Amino acid sequence: MKKFKLWGGLLALFCSGVLMGAFASWRIAEYKAIEYLTWEKPRAHKSIMGKLDRELELSDIQRKRIEEIVCLTHRELLDFRDRIRPDRERIIQQSIDAMKAELSPEQQKKLDALRERTKAHRSQGKMSRKDGSNEINPCE
Numbered sequence: 001m002k003k004f005k006l007w008g009g010l011l012a013l014f015c016s017g018v019l020m021g022a023f024a025s026w027r028i029a030e031y032k033a034i035e036y037l038t039w040e041k042p043r044a045h046k047s048i049m050g051k052l053d054r055e056l057e058l059s060d061i062q063r064k065r066i067e068e069i070v071c072l073t074h075r076e077l078l079d080f081r082d083r084i085r086p087d088r089e090r091i092i093q094q095s096i097d098a099m100k101a102e103l104s105p106e107q108q109k110k111l112d113a114l115r116e117r118t119k120a121h122r123s124q125g126k127m128s129r130k131d132g133s134n135e136i137n138p139c140e
Helices: 003-040 045-056 060-100 103-122
Strands: none
Touching: 003 103, 045 060, 060 103
């Protein structure tokens, strides 16, 4: 009888570990998927310049001029991203509304909470200038 209790306890401990691991893996995968679909992270000009410099073996003069071009392009892309942000948010909101039509009220509340957490996470990761202004200079 003692062996049965011991093996039963070990089996219960093993099963609870498997369930906790599966649940944690599922939550992490869900979080990463939502983050991937909703969060943009612009590439830093330094990494682009590093790759160009290594691959093309740029001279000092070329490096300076190419870096100016990369910075200008990065600024233009940031401006473009700001211009399309309202459309992007509208599309995301439409998809959330379509999802809610398929969900129960409890699931809708969970989706709203997930969306708020995602928005809070994105707002923490936004680039900002050292002087505190909202203007972004990617080449500082």
